[in-house]
Amino acid sequence: MLTRKQHELLMFIHERIKETGVSPSFDEMKEALDLASKSGIHRLITALEERGFIRRLAHRARALEVVKLPQQATAAAPPKGRGAFKPQVLEGGGQAPAAPAPIAADNTRELPILGRIAAGTPIDAIQHERERLPVPETMLGGGEHYVLEVQGDSMIEAGILDGDYVIIKKGDTANSGEIVVALVGEEATLKRLRKKGGSIALEAANPKYETRIFGPDQVEVQGKLVGLIRRYH
Numbered sequence: 001m002l003t004r005k006q007h008e009l010l011m012f013i014h015e016r017i018k019e020t021g022v023s024p025s026f027d028e029m030k031e032a033l034d035l036a037s038k039s040g041i042h043r044l045i046t047a048l049e050e051r052g053f054i055r056r057l058a059h060r061a062r063a064l065e066v067v068k069l070p071q072q073a074t075a076a077a078p079p080k081g082r083g084a085f086k087p088q089v090l091e092g093g094g095q096a097p098a099a100p101a102p103i104a105a106d107n108t109r110e111l112p113i114l115g116r117i118a119a120g121t122p123i124d125a126i127q128h129e130r131e132r133l134p135v136p137e138t139m140l141g142g143g144e145h146y147v148l149e150v151q152g153d154s155m156i157e158a159g160i161l162d163g164d165y166v167i168i169k170k171g172d173t174a175n176s177g178e179i180v181v182a183l184v185g186e187e188a189t190l191k192r193l194r195k196k197g198g199s200i201a202l203e204a205a206n207p208k209y210e211t212r213i214f215g216p217d218q219v220e221v222q223g224k225l226v227g228l229i230r231r232y233h
Contacts, residue, residue: 008032009044012024012029108136112147113132113147113148116149116150139227153206156205167228181221198215
C-alpha cells in the first residue's frame with residue numbers, strides 16, 4: 001500500500017515521462033509535491049524503488065523508470081501538489097468533480113478526513129484535509145466518499161460515539177430515517193433525517209437532545225452515513 005505522497009510522486013513521474021520522455025528533476029518533484037527539501041523526495045523514491053514501482057537506471061541523467069502502477073490508478077498528481085479538498089458539506093455550493101481516491105493493493109481506499117462533525121449542538125466543520133484513512137472497499141461501493149470525525153454524544157443510541165470516524169457518501173438526497181450530514185445555515189451536524197409533511201426533522205439518538213424541526217429550505221443534505229470506523233488506542 002502506498003502512502004498519499006508516494007502515490008502522488010509515482011503518478012507525477014509517470015505523467016512527466018509520458019509527456020517528455022524523461023523523468024522530472026528533483027527540483028520539479030519537490031515543487032510538485034510542495035515539499036520543503038529534496039531529502040523528502042529521496043525518501044519517497046527509495047520507498048517506491050523498494051516496493052518495485054520504479055527503477056533507477058545507471059549512467060543516465062534523470063534516470064528513473066516506472067516499472068508498474070498501483071492497481072486501478074487512473075489520475076496523475078496535480079502539477080503543483082494536491083489542493084485542499086472542499087466538499088459541499090462544508091461550503092454548500094456547487095460540486096466540482098474530484099480525482100478518484102487511490103485504491104491500495106489490500107482492497108482499501110484512502111479517503112480524506114476533512115474535519116469534525118457535530119453529533120450534538122452544530123459546530124463549524126473544518127474544510128481542509130487533515131490526513132487520510134484506509135477504508136475497506138466493502139464499506140463503500142460507487143460514488144464519492146469522505147470521512148469526518150464525530151464530536152459529541154447525541155447519536156450514541158445509534159452506536160455512534162464521540163471520536164468515531166463516520167464514512168459519508170456524498171449526495172444531496174436521503175430517505176426519511178437515514179442518518180445524514182445536514183447543513184443548517186453555515187453549520188454541519190450528523191443526525192437522523194425525518195420528513196414530516198412539509199417539514200424536516202433532525203433527530204438525535206440520545207434522549208438528552210431534542211428533535212429540531214426546520215422548513216424544507218433550511219436544511220441541505222450533504223451526504224449520508226454508510227459506515228463507521230472506531231480506533232482503540
